[in-house]
Amino acid sequence: YNLLGTGTVLLPLMSAAYVPDPKPCLNKVLPGSKMNRRFELPCDATGKNTCSAFTWVDEARKMIGLVFRGTISDEQFEFELPSLLSARPKKFQNGGQAVPYFNDAMFSLWNGGLGTNVQELSRQHPDFDFYIAGHSLGGSMASLAAAHISASGVHPSSKIILYTVGEPRNGDEQLGHLFDAFRAYRIVHYKDLAPHLPFESQGYKHHSQQVYYENSMAAGEPYVICKAGEDPQCANK
Template sequence: MRLIISFLLMVIPISADFDDSLARNLMMPISGAAYSDSPQQCLDKKMAGAKVSKQVTVKCDGFRDKCSAFTFVDEQRKVIGISFRGSANAAQLITDMAETGFEKKVDFKDGGQVSKYFNDAFLDVWDGGLGADLSYLIMTYNGYDMWITGHSLGGALASLASAHIVSLDWYDANRIFLYTFGQPRVGDQKYANVHDTFVQSAYRVVHDRDLGAHSPPEFMKYVHHKYEVFYENNMKEGSPYTVCNEQEDKKCSDKYLFETSIEDHTHYYGQDVQRYGKGGCK
C-alpha cells in the first residue's frame, strides 16, 4: 500500500495550499500596485526591499485604453514576479466584457482557445518588453519562487502568462504561484485543462458576488480553470473561505447566476483595489 501511495504522489501533481495571509498582505497589494504608474510606492509600503525591475504600458484596444504590467524582484524573500494591471476604468471594464463576449475565441499558442481581447492584450504587453525582462530575471535569480498576480483584466493576463511561462519551459512549474483577484473566465474547456496541467499552485480569489468572475458567461463556452478561493463575506481579517477544486463548482461563486455585484468586483480584503494601488497601498 505504501508503494502505491508513493507512486501516486510522484505522478499526481499536488498544489501547494492557499495562503490567506500571502493573498491578503502581499499578492493583493502587488496586484493593486499595477494600477499605479509608480508601483514601487506599494512595494516599499507592503513588501519592503522588493524592487520594480520594469514596467510596460501599451495601448490595448480601440478606445485608447492601456494595458500594463511590471516585473519585480525581492532578494530577501527570494521571489521574482509579475503583476498585471486590471481595467483602468468603467469604460474599459465594459469594453473587456463586450469584446470577450462578442468576439470569436482565438487559438492560444500554448493550448486551447481564449478570448481574443485577452490574448491580444497579453501579447502586446509580453512582446512590449515584459517577456524580455522576465527572461533576464530568470537568468539572474534562477531558483527563486515566481509570483504572478493581477486583478480583474489583470487576472486574465496573469493566467495566460503563467501557462505561457510553463509551456516555454522557462521555469520550474513547482516554483510558480498564481494568485488572481476577480479574474474573468479566460478561455474554453481545453484551455482550462491545459492551465490545470501546467500551473498547480493557481488560485482565483473571488469576493462573494463579484461580477467579473461570471464573465464571459458559461453558455459562450468559457470555463474557469481551478482552484477557486471563495469568500462569501466581507473578507475582513479572519473571514472564512472555501477552496473549490472543480473548474466550475456550485459550492463557490458558480452558485450565483444573477444578482452579481460591481462593488464586490472592485473591492478585495476591504480595499478598493485600484484606488488602493494608485494611492501607494496606504
C-alpha cells in the same frame, strides 16, 4: 493558499499596479525588494486604451514577481465587453482557445518587452518562486501569462504561483488544463459579477482552483477552496 501573504503582500501589489509608480507600495510590503521594470502599452484597436504590468525581485526571500493592472476606464470596459459577450474565441499560443481581448492584451505587453524582461529574470533566478498576480482584467492577463510562462518553459512550473482576484473566465477547458502544472489561486467574492463572464454557453470554463468567500473577506473570515474550475459548491451556487 496563504491568506496572510495574499492580504498583506499580493493584494496591495495588485492595487499598486493601478498607479504610475508602484515602488512605494512594493518597498512597504516587501522591504528590501526592488522594482525591476514597468510596462504600459496600447492593448486594443483604439490605440488609446493601455494595459500595464510591472516586475520585481526580492533576493532575500528568493522571489520574483509580475503584477498586471486591471481595467482603468469606462471606455476600456466598453471595448472589452463585446469580446466577452459576442466575439469568437481566439487560439491561445500554448493550446486551447482564449477570450480575444484578454489574449491580445497580454501578448501586446509580452511582445512589447515584458517577455524579454521575464525571460531575463528567470535566467538570473531560476530557483526563485515566481509570483504572478492581477485583479479583474489584470487577473485574466496574469492567468494567461502564467500559463504561457509555464507551458513555454520560461520558468519551472513548480516555482510558479498565480493569485488573481475577480478574474473573468478567460479560456476553454483545454486552456484550463495548462493550469494543472502550477499552483493557481483564483479568489472570488460571492457578489462579484466578473467571474460569471463570459458565459459557459460560449464555450468558456474557469481554470482551477477557486478560493471562494461568501462574506466580507475581512481578516479571519472563512473561505472554501474548490478544486474544480466550475464547482457548484462555490461561485456557481
